[in-house]
Amino acid sequence: MPTGVALRDVREQLFDAADRILLRSGPEALTSRAVTDSAGCAKGVLHRHFTDFDTFLAEYVLDRSTRMDAQVLFLREGAGTATVTGNVTAALTGLFDSVAVAIVALVTFRDGLRARLRDTWPAGVPVLTRAAEIIADYLEDERARGRIPATADTAVLGAILIGTTHLMFADRTGTRPAADDVRRTVEAIIPAAAT
Known part of the structure; x- marks a missing residue:
């Protein structure tokens, strides 16, 4: 070279x-x-x-987590528009069509990377944890507008939506779930009263 x-x-x-x-x-x-x-x-x-390869990987994962914010943050601006199910489906499909699934596999695959990430990111996998927080914030906005029930636990819903959708997309070599599959999952998880 x-x-x-x-x-x-x-x-x-x-x-x-x-x-x-x-x-x-x-x-x-x-x-x-x-x-x-x-x-x-x-x-x-x-x-x-970078001091070593695990440092490179940790900074890479954190950088991609920050970029992922832009893919999901449009939810916050969309609160009160279209449908909750449609907005969440679009966000989840966009997130998991990106490099996010591969990053989760990377974090799982490398012990040294997980150790480095714990220094700055104490819990979970950054891309998934951050996405769950953003979706929970969006659902909180929708709850304040009365578009999901006042009793909905938005933090739990955000985590469930991310975890369930990740399972749907986890096999990077298999057939990708269709948007309709993601929509059905979102409809099953978000309370039926959501509009």
Whole structure:
């Protein structure tokens, strides 16, 4: 690999390379050599920006969790519009059509990564935990508007929606669930009084 090639945003190039590898080949294929090869840079570039590969992976997972926010945050702006079921279905389908499922597999696959994440993210898998919080916040907004029952536990509903939908999408090599499958699941989980 040439070492004199100018890199624009090194972190972003390396993170994008990790996305490609995870989506194409899964967590077992994600190595520092695979990342730098896919990014088109020398292996030393990764180690100049990150103390070790687990640090790279932890920062990658946290970066992708933050990006995931944008995919699900539109829910907050959509509170009171369309239908609750439709809004949640769109958010869940968008989330799990992204690299999120592969990141969950990565976190499960690497002990060192989980240990690093515990330093900054004390519970759960960042992409799933954050998505559950965002959905719970959205459902709280809808509850305040009277579109779901006042007795609904929005935090529990957010966690159930994320966990159940993750199970539907977990097999990255299998057939993806259709939007109608996700919608039926959402309808079964959110109280029937939701509009």
